[in-house]
Amino acid sequence: MADRPEDIQYTKTHEWVRVADGEATIGITDFAVEHLGDLVFVDLPDEGQDVEAGTTVAEVESVKAVGEVYTPVTGEVTAVNGDLADDQSSLSTDPFGDGWLFKVKVSGGPDDVMDLAGYEAQLESEGEPA
Amino acid sequence: MSTRKTPLFEAHEAASARIIDFHGWAMPVQYKGILEETRCVRTAGGLFDLCHMGRLVIRGPQREDLVERVFSGNFSRLRLGRAKYGFLLNTDGYPIDDVLVYRDEEEVHIVINATGRETDGPWVTQCRDEGGYDAEVTDVSDDQAMIALQGRISEHVLQPLCGIDLSAVKYYGFATGPVCGIDTLLARTGYTGEDGFELFFDKDRATEVWNALVESGSALGMHPIGLGARDLLRLEAGMPLYGQEINLEIDPLEADLAFGLDLEKTGTVGIPALKARAEAGSAREAVSLASDGGRVPRTGFGVQSGGESIGIVTSGGASPTVDKRIARALVKAGSAPVGSTVDIETRGKTFPMEVVPAPFYKRPRKKPAASVSNPTA
Structure with a gap:
């Protein structure tokens, strides 16, 4: 299992967000990746697209399921992780680093986020080994 | 809702399988990963708990x-x-x-x-x-266990445990005899497109036989396989799943499964109705679709041609064996000839797939001994 960073925030739908200098980097947690299984496709927003906190802006597909990714912040998409188009393995090997999904210039939020302790408490309450 | 468990449930849990509810049964959907398990069956072999059938x-x-x-x-x-x-x-x-x-x-x-x-x-x-x-x-569903071994090494794994000469059991043939000393009906059948066997025997001996097969097989690369890979394997091999390719509203003629019918057997329930439809011609037909990457086609996605809806995807997946997205779809007859391109639609987005011949995967025929030693090589 990947070590979950303490300096980022988490959502109850298993995204993570790291905000620095007004820019948010967003990805999904190791738990989400593990739960989806073999990944085969990632659909990311367009650079320059305006996104609103709490809406679906990306999809991570596995052999068996489609995982919707919500943005916890409002703003303009400034970058997407293009490396994931051909190879999704960094989502499994480094979900909190090289496996990031997209970056947003923050104009609102993050909304409905929690710290690591809160996230792990949620996993535990869902009956999952945190 | 309470789910039923097969006699092998504890063995699946001990192997850290991920368990899902499959039509009321607590079944392993995967052990190590769907893609890895699919490759394992194609390159070596796999073991399947089918006691729920x-x-x-x-x-x-x-x-x-x-x-x-x-x-x-x-x-x-x-x-x-x-x-x-x-x-x-x-x-x-x-x-x-x-x-x-x-x-x-x-x-x-x-x-x-x-x-x-x-x-x-x-x-x-x-x-x-x-x-x-x-x-x-x-x-006898509750009295019998059913286990399948599938893959090219199946005969090697099973023969040491078995009092039947397996080389004498032909494809779609069966025999009875002891496996691990237990009376077994053993058939050379399966649902993966590979060589293999399905075993039927007393359910109280299920764990014993399963463990013996795991032990005999693991040295040769055979591992337990979950329902996720099973679904992908059968789709690659062009085999239908009841409820998806055929059901109470899709008949075998439409699903391109006429090989399972004898339309001259007029005394059989349902055959006269099917024969009349065969003579009139079906309004829908099953086609195979493939694409190189991108989104995965899934059951229920729409199929369009020129912006017009022509049908639905009945099964789809990401095939590791042919390294393509693959699907079966039921479409308006004649609307999607082999070589044409259709658009798959989900939630307002579309992606293209090509209409291809079935099946996606056919196991390589055994080479005749003569071709092994090539004199010009």
Whole structure:
């Protein structure tokens, strides 16, 4: 299992967000990746697209399921992780680093986020080994 | 909702399988990963717990007449010790289930889907009663275990545990004899497109046989396989799943499964209705679709051509064996010829797929011994 960073925030739908200098980097947690299984496709927003906190802006597909990714912040998409188009393995090997999904210039939020302790408490309450 | 467990449930948990509810059964969907397990069966071999599937045994003096009445294929021409694929049809010619029938000397075995366990036995019994056949219909689903070994190493894994000469059991043939010392019906059948066997025996011995097979197989690269890979394997091999490719609204003609029908058997339930439709021509047809990457086609996605809806995806997946996205779809007849491109639609987005010949995967034929040593090499 990947070590979950303490300096980022988490959502109850298993995204993570790291905000620095007004820019948010967003990805999904190791738990989400593990739960989806073999990944085969990632659909990311367009650079320059305006996104609103709490809406679906990306999809991570596995052999068996489609995982919707919500943005916890409002703003303009400034970058997407293009490396994931051909190879999704960094989502499994480094979900909190090289496996990031997209970056947003923050104009609102993050909304409905929690710290690591809160996230792990949620996993535990869902009956999952945190 | 309480789910039922097979006799092998503890073995799956001990192997850290991910368990899902499959039509009321707690079943392993994967052990290590769907793609890895699919590759394992294609390159070596895999073991499958199929205890959740249903099994009927028909006995009595008129057992074969009853089977001829309810089974869509030509049973009378099936030799003893052989199995055949076909359907139990309702009077309108729609499949209640797809099944394998095994013709034995004193009885006929019918293997049915897990989803057919509530319906198939009562249906055959009803047909027996209406026709007054002197035959006994017994549901042995809860008494028997069913385990499959699939993949090119199956014979090597099974032979050391088995008192039957497996080289004498032909494809779609079966034999009875001891496996691990336990009376077993053993058939050279399966649902993956690979060589392999399906074993039927006393359910109280399921764990014993499973563990022996795991032990015999693991040294050769055979591992337990979950339902996720099983679904992908059968789709790659072009095999239908009841409820998706065929159901009470999609008949075997539309699904391109006429090989499971004998339309001359007018005394069989559902055949007259199907024969009339065969003569009129079906309005829909099944096609195979493939693309190189991108989104994965999934059951229920729309199929469009030139912006117009022409049908739906019945099964889809990401195939590791042919390294493509693959799907079966039911479309308006003639609307999607091989070589054309269709658009797959989900939630307002579309992506293209090419119409290709079926199946996606066919196992390589064994090379004749002569070609192994190439004199020019």
